[in-house]
Amino acid sequence: MESALDVLFTHIGQKIQLLESDKAALSDFFKLRALKRRQYLLQEGDLCKYLSFIIDGLLKSFTIDDKGNEHISLLAWEGWWISDFESFVKQTQAKLYIEAVEPTTVLMLSKDNYELLLEQFPIMERYFRILYQNSLTRKDSRLISSNTHSAEEKFKLFMETYPTLHQRVPQNLIASYLGLTAETVSRLKKKRFDQDS
Amino acid sequence: MESALDVLFTHIGQKIQLLESDKAALSDFFKLRALKRRQYLLQEGDLCKYLSFIIDGLLKSFTIDDKGNEHISLLAWEGWWISDFESFVKQTQAKLYIEAVEPTTVLMLSKDNYELLLEQFPIMERYFRILYQNSLTRKDSRLISSNTHSAEEKFKLFMETYPTLHQRVPQNLIASYLGLTAETVSRLKKKRFDQDS
DNA sequence: ACCGTTTCTTGTTCTGCATCAAGCTTAATC
């Protein structure tokens, strides 16, 4: 069976050319961790010490506002990275919580190892440059959608972009991800279904 | 006086170590362009062929919705890069307009030259990795603010983040950047001022 | 298989901000 590191290297190999010798050397930089459902990977106020690559499972990152409401900033599953990126990069207090929605395994890369890895493997500069490049285009789209679309348009766009995700993620999390309430999404769903039939 | 390329290299030099020989070689990759007030650097439907580094002046990127309303996705001035990044990276049709708010000069890097430059100067992989890394943390913050804050909080945060920008940029552009109407921002400004005095 | 918790639905009320309108002020442009 495929090891966690193989999953990671396959992923990296889709963006850059990775030598077998590199793989062996890179392995030591990562640490495997298993999370149970509802377990936290990070809590607000912590230092975000790791970039985490998701081998299997699904995580959410979110803030909690003054009224105690949760606002999801990211839903991430196998093949994606997650962190409180600002906290990780600047080594400041985290603003985000990261919590497992499903039982999850991740490969963690510490800040120190991240810097080392970039020093020692220039090809990884390229990998992360491409990774961030793609991430930026998605964030741009999301920001535009967030500022210009109605609730209905946001929901529709989400369902088109991630057509199968609603089978894995409770509707209230999708609502939160879109900056809507669970009630609103429930009504939008009903509306869509009524129209389709 | 300082040339446009010097401005760029100073900026790059803040993130990575750039050799004089590199500078000379890199110069050929960039093309200088001057824009008048209200002139477009990009229009919706175009291919975004360039990353543009702003030497002087100020630009806005925005979408126009079905009702003809403008939604600003970015305000950028000297020392920042601007593009329709998704269109640039994937070479798809641009969704954005980019227009000069002030008379502006930019150094433009074409997609081809971008790829060449990354091939030939591995140090530039590092530069762009760091650039994108920082850009991502800002986008994250903005996305969170957009989904969790009230109009008043967004406006307050904007004024704290860019305390002098309102002297350069008309209020209606700030409103659009924040996903608000000009009227709302006008009222918020009044409210702030009344409270402060 | 059961029980408790989480998630979803549906109705009602409320409110923050948009929209519409119109006069005023400031700033570009010739």
Add this chain to the structure above:
DNA sequence: GATTAAGCTTGATGCAGAACAAGAAACGGT
């Protein structure tokens, strides 16, 4: 420096989606 356009203010009205409420359905853990 006159003219025209751009930007700002203030008031009135409307509405999308939040908030509140409460029951129903689905799910997960033991």
